[in-house]
Amino acid sequence: MQMRSCAVWFCVSVFGVFALSGSAEAAPKKKQKAKTEEKAAEVEPEPVKDTGPKDVDELMDDSTKKKAKSKPEAAESEAKSEPEADVGEPDAWERPPAEAEKPKRRKVVERPEEKKGDGRNMNVGILAGYGFSLGSGFGTVNPYQLGGGIQGDYELENHMVIGVGGEFFYGGDNADARDINGARVAATTGQVPYARYILAHAQVGYNIWFGTNLILRPSIWVGVAIGLQQPAADGTGRNVWGLLLAPGLSLHYLLGDNGWYVGADVRFSIPMAEANSSRTGFPVMLTFGKRF
Numbered sequence: 149m150q151m152r153s154c155a156v157w158f159c160v161s162v163f164g165v166f167a168l169s170g171s172a173e174a175a176p177k178k179k180q181k182a183k184t185e186e187k188a189a190e191v192e193p194e195p196v197k198d199t200g201p202k203d204v205d206e207l208m209d210d211s212t213k214k215k216a217k218s219k220p221e222a223a224e225s226e227a228k229s230e231p232e233a234d235v236g237e238p239d240a241w242e243r244p245p246a247e248a249e250k251p252k253r254r255k256v257v258e259r260p261e262e263k264k265g266d267g268r269n270m271n272v273g274i275l276a277g278y279g280f281s282l283g284s285g286f287g288t289v290n291p292y293q294l295g296g297g298i299q300g301d302y303e304l305e306n307h308m309v310i311g312v313g314g315e316f317f318y319g320g321d322n323a324d325a326r327d328i329n330g331a332r333v334a335a336t337t338g339q340v341p342y343a344r345y346i347l348a349h350a351q352v353g354y355n356i357w358f359g360t361n362l363i364l365r366p367s368i369w370v371g372v373a374i375g376l377q378q379p380a381a382d383g384t385g386r387n388v389w390g391l392l393l394a395p396g397l398s399l400h401y402l403l404g405d406n407g408w409y410v411g412a413d414v415r416f417s418i419p420m421a422e423a424n425s426s427r428t429g430f431p432v433m434l435t436f437g438k439r440f
Contacts, residue, residue, distance in 0.1 A: 174290035237381075264357040265307070266439060268407055272300045273437020276415060277319050285427035291319040291375060292417075292429040297434075301351060309353040315431070316357060319344035319376075345429070346374040347417060349392055361402045365413075369394035373419035375426060390421025400435065407439040 166333025242287025301311025396415025
């Protein structure tokens with residue numbers, strides 16, 4: 149009896165073990181089958197409805213959509229295919245490049261500009277001298293001889309000079325036109341008893357300074373020449389007017405810082421009037437004046 153009951157319980161226990169192991173194996177299989185069915189349901193595309201043949205516009209739209217979709221995919225594939233560039237790690241410390249040695253600046257020594265002039269502009273002076281006669285006007289009489297004059301000028305910043313002046317030359321007379329008493333009379337030979345010159349002119353020149361004391365001035369004088377003479381015909385005097393042209397050269401030496409100076413003036417005096425009533429001269433004058 150006991151042996152029979154033990155055999156029954158043994159059979160029951162073996163059957164239970166087999167049943168449990170079979171159910172345990174069947175459960176995951178059922179779950180896996182359910183999952184595969186769900187995925188198949190999701191992936192399975194819906195049936196395409198046949199809408200008939202497409203026209204040209206729809207075909208072009210489809211092609212453009214396909215190209216637009218393909219562009220980002222191609223860009224993504226190119227980005228994945230490009231290997232990343234290896235970036236080297238910077239060294240812990242790098243010495244900065246050595247600076248090029250700067251050239252030394254040369255000291256420019258400015259030479260003091262040579263001073264020219266005395267800082268004054270106005271010039272007033274007097275002249276006295278003798279005029280040599282050149283030519284044949286007025287017969288044998290020299291209308292220059294002893295003379296004197298005055299001049300004034302102004303020096304511009306560029307050392308150009310403008311001015312005015314005038315001279316009077318006493319002239320000479322003809323000894324053959326006198327009687328024994330020394331009175332001037334009309335000579336029967338037609339000679340002029342006497343002749344004199346008055347010169348009035350404007351000046352344009354240029355001051356060439358040698359330091360601060362010496363001035364050399366080339367210039368030209370333009371004005372009028374008045375010849376005073378006593379003709380032999382009626383014994384009365386008359387004046388002969390003519391244009392004056394006189395190129396010349398002046399030299400002035402300053403005596404100190406007070407502006408006084410001495411010098412000399414030479415020029416060719418060329419009156420342009422009647423042939424027998426004008427004569428070229430060469431006055432040589434000494435000058436004395438002051439600069440302001």
